[in-house]
Amino acid sequence: xxxxxxxxxxxxxxxxxxxxxxxxxxxxxxxxxxxxxxxxxxxxxxxxxxxxxxxxxxxxxxxxxxxxxxxxxxxxxxxxxxxxxxxxxxxxxxxxxxxxxxxxxxxxxxxxxxxxxxxxxxxxxxxxxxxxxxxxxxxxxxxxxxxxxxxxxxxxxxxxxxxxxxxxxxxxxxxxxxxxxxxxxxxxxxxxxxxxxxxxxxxxxxxxxxxxxxxxxxxxxxxxx
Amino acid sequence: xxxxxxxxxxxxxxxxxxxxxxxxxxxxxxxxxxxxxxxxxxxxxxxxxxxxxxxxxxxxxxxxxxxxxxxxxxxxxxxxxxxxxxxxxxxxxxxxxxxxxxxxxxxxxxxxxxxxxxxxxxxxxxxxxxxxxxxxxxxxxxxxxxxxxxxxxxxxxxxxxxxxxxxxxxxxxxxxxxxxxxxxxxxxxxxxxxxxxxxxxxxxxxxxxxxxxxxxxxxxxxxxxxxxxxxxxxxxxxxxxxxxxxxxxxxxxxxxxxxxxxxxxxxxxxxxxxxxxxxxxxxxxxxxxxxxxxxxxxxxxxxxxxxxxxxxxxxxxxxxxxxxxxxxxxxxxxxxxxxxxxxxxxxxxxxxxxxxxxxxxxxxxxxxxxxxxxxxxxxxxxxxxxxxxxxxxxxxxxxxxxxxxxxxxxxxxxxxxxxxxxxxxxxxxxxxxxxxxxxxxxxxxxxxxxxxxxxxxxxxxxxxxxxxxxxxxxxxxx
Ligand code: SF4
Numbered sequence: 001x002x003x004x005x006x007x008x009x010x011x012x013x014x015x016x017x018x019x020x021x022x023x024x025x026x027x028x029x030x031x032x033x034x035x036x037x038x039x040x041x042x043x044x045x046x047x048x049x050x051x052x053x054x055x056x057x058x059x060x061x062x063x064x065x066x067x068x069x070x071x072x073x074x075x076x077x078x079x080x081x082x083x084x085x086x087x088x089x090x091x092x093x094x095x096x097x098x099x100x101x102x103x104x105x106x107x108x109x110x111x112x113x114x115x116x117x118x119x120x121x122x123x124x125x126x127x128x129x130x131x132x133x134x135x136x137x138x139x140x141x142x143x144x145x146x147x148x149x150x151x152x153x154x155x156x157x158x159x160x161x162x163x164x165x166x167x168x169x170x171x172x173x174x175x176x177x178x179x180x181x182x183x184x185x186x187x188x189x190x191x192x193x194x195x196x197x198x199x200x201x202x203x204x205x206x207x208x209x210x211x212x213x214x215x216x217x218x219x220x221x222x223x224x225x
Numbered sequence: 226x227x228x229x230x231x232x233x234x235x236x237x238x239x240x241x242x243x244x245x246x247x248x249x250x251x252x253x254x255x256x257x258x259x260x261x262x263x264x265x266x267x268x269x270x271x272x273x274x275x276x277x278x279x280x281x282x283x284x285x286x287x288x289x290x291x292x293x294x295x296x297x298x299x300x301x302x303x304x305x306x307x308x309x310x311x312x313x314x315x316x317x318x319x320x321x322x323x324x325x326x327x328x329x330x331x332x333x334x335x336x337x338x339x340x341x342x343x344x345x346x347x348x349x350x351x352x353x354x355x356x357x358x359x360x361x362x363x364x365x366x367x368x369x370x371x372x373x374x375x376x377x378x379x380x381x382x383x384x385x386x387x388x389x390x391x392x393x394x395x396x397x398x399x400x401x402x403x404x405x406x407x408x409x410x411x412x413x414x415x416x417x418x419x420x421x422x423x424x425x426x427x428x429x430x431x432x433x434x435x436x437x438x439x440x441x442x443x444x445x446x447x448x449x450x451x452x453x454x455x456x457x458x459x460x461x462x463x464x465x466x467x468x469x470x471x472x473x474x475x476x477x478x479x480x481x482x483x484x485x486x487x488x489x490x491x492x493x494x495x496x497x498x499x500x501x502x503x504x505x506x507x508x509x510x511x512x513x514x515x516x517x518x519x520x521x522x523x524x525x526x527x528x529x530x531x532x533x534x535x536x537x538x539x540x541x542x543x544x545x546x547x548x549x550x551x552x553x554x555x556x557x558x559x560x561x562x563x564x565x566x567x568x569x570x571x572x573x574x575x576x577x578x579x580x581x582x583x584x585x586x587x588x589x590x591x592x593x594x595x596x597x598x599x600x601x602x603x604x605x606x607x608x609x610x611x612x613x614x615x616x617x618x619x620x621x622x623x624x625x626x627x628x629x630x631x632x633x634x635x636x637x638x639x640x641x642x643x644x645x646x647x648x649x650x651x652x653x654x655x656x657x658x659x660x661x662x663x664x665x666x667x668x669x670x671x672x673x674x675x676x677x678x679x680x681x682x683x684x685x686x687x688x689x690x691x692x693x694x695x696x697x698x699x700x701x702x703x
Binding site for chain 1: 249252253255256257268269270273274277281284287288289290291292293294295297299303307308309310311315359360361362365378379380381383384385388408409411412413416419420423424438439440442448449450451453454457458468473474475476477479480482483490492493494495496497498499500501502503504505506508509510511512520522526527528529530531
């Protein structure tokens with residue numbers, strides 16, 4: 001019995017006029033998957049690290065994210081508290097099991113409470129650690145898992161993402177290189193979220209409004225050490 | 226979805242007389258064109274990226290069988306399931322089977338043109354499953370019992386007063402005296418209503434902008450975040466995607482992403498570009514327990530190897546309709562099926578048959594703007610001409626040519642359309658003037674031809690004819 005898979009593949013092959021010997025075609029496919037050629041990578045992000053960081057911040061602000069730059073990880077809890085105060089938010093954040101975040105001196109923030117685990121619909125503020133940034137577009141890159149549950153990126157009204165300056169890359173291609181180094185070639189985390197500014201919709205009269213279904217605000221804390 | 230493409234001319238006449246629609250369509254002209262231009266101008270490599278994007282898709286289509294095999298193996302290796310579907314009916318049945326097995330009553334949906342193509346919502350309703358569209362535009366038109374009028378801005382045909390009316394009619398649990406004057410309050414209300422739905426849903430369905438063979442990954446590109454909530458919160462995530470969505474590698478998709486958002490909305494990147502690979506893993510605290518991909522053919526394989534193969538490069542950015550004077554004048558519903566504008570004029574006859582949609586390719590001023598902005602460099606006008614040649618072969622010549630002429634005259638009589646188009650818009654339907662070279666008069670277009678003769682292209686581009694004419698004139702002069 002032929003399966004729908006066989007039928008579709010047979011139709012594709014027939015339409016392409018595929019000859020019985022496709023050694024060359026197979027070689028071309030294997031080669032591309034192996035080499036993963038980069039194509040045209042814009043010059044915009046090809047900068048020394050300090051300028052990459054500046055570009056990242058500028059591009060993120062251009063898409064209505066806010067950015068705070070701090071000198072070291074020890075300053076992050078205060079930066080989070082400052083943001084919550086400035087926005088009149090409750091001193092309560094949702095956070096995953098991320099070790100980089102966990103090691104920060106949170107106990108210094110007397111009123112701040114941290115709830116761990118996946119986000120709930122009622123969470124006002126979520127805090128995550130971005131594995132990388134893309135300077136070219138001001139994009140945050142986050143991977144799913146217990147460290148940074150995906151729901152934290154989408155359910156809370158405010159999303160605070162902490163990123164190390166050294167993790168800011170010029171372009172998406174460099175991010176794939178990093179992900180391959182961590183997860184293996186051809187492998188991916190369950191979800192990679194590339195996030196460029198807060199949620200928005202232009203569906204009513206093509207007027208852009210922030211806060212459609214995801215966070216109304218994205219705040220990025222860059223750790224420069 | 227009932228196909229009303231055969232009555233395009235009547236649909237168009239109604240659209241032109243619809244004051245609400247005409248006001249809303251002003252937002253297409255105002256909203257998209259400048260933004261795209263600015264975004265393209267700000268990236269020096271934009272044109273080179275268009276070439277790269279085209280070449281990547283050409284390479285993929287030439288090796289589609291092999292990339293499909295690789296992709297499916299990778300999905301399965303990541304714990305996902307691939308369901309190959311030859312037809313829309315097969316796809317609907319596979320989806321329903323999954324929903325039934327999970328006892329799904331409510332299904333949330335991210336924005337997806339492919340589920341429009343297979344008529345999924347109506348099918349769900351017939352079978353006792355409640356589909357909830359979660360993209361704001363899709364939600365609005367679902368409340369109205371309508372279909373999208375634009376592939377990326379489904380409710381672009383509506384004004385905010387109409388949305389307010391619908392929300393008051395449907396959201397009866399809310400205070401009737403609430404203020405909904407501003408788009409922000411409409412958005413806030415939709416956000417609150419849909420929040421509950423995400424948590425109620427048993428299954429979440431999304432489309433896919435791309436499928437990556439290298440990793441078995443499906444990608445959605447959105448601005449609202451609804452697609453992510455749709456796929457993250459329920460028990461199962463079903464991705465519905467057609468076979469030409471494949472790209473080989475993560476680097477390849479990065480090339481195409483750079484032209485997608487810029488061409489669509491003028492953004493450098495859409496807010497959310499989400500790469501999903503398989504279901505929830507052992508250590509994951511969230512994510513869907515099952516991950517299914519419905520891999521749909523529905524006529525694509527038959528387009529390969531034909532003059533329409535290049536249409537399979539389409540990434541559904543909407544730029545061609547955003548820049549189309551005919552779309553600006555009549556909106557998307559007049560086209561009568563799922564895909565409007567120039568891309569629809571080429572794709573619809575391929576997918577539903579030339580008998581039903583064979584004259585859509587005539588709904589064009591042949592100004593060439595669609596091709597000039599298409600990020601994938603799809604030669605849309607050339608393919609519309611191919612369709613007209615097909616009609617001749619099918620012996621629909623007289624009837625369709627007359628119909629085509631009627632359509633042409635219909636647009637030619639409306640000067641706004643022609644003012645909008647550039648001088649090259651004066652290229653006519655090749656079908657009309659075969660063998661004559663020029664028209665001194667055209668029935669129904671007398672007002673127009675009184676002042677000038679019209680060149681009648683014979684299935685060639687304006688430029689090539691112009692060159693030929695110049696040559697002939699030179700030869701005469703010599
Ligand atoms: S045909 Fe080109 S411009 Fe039109 S939607 Fe497809 S990719 Fe975009």
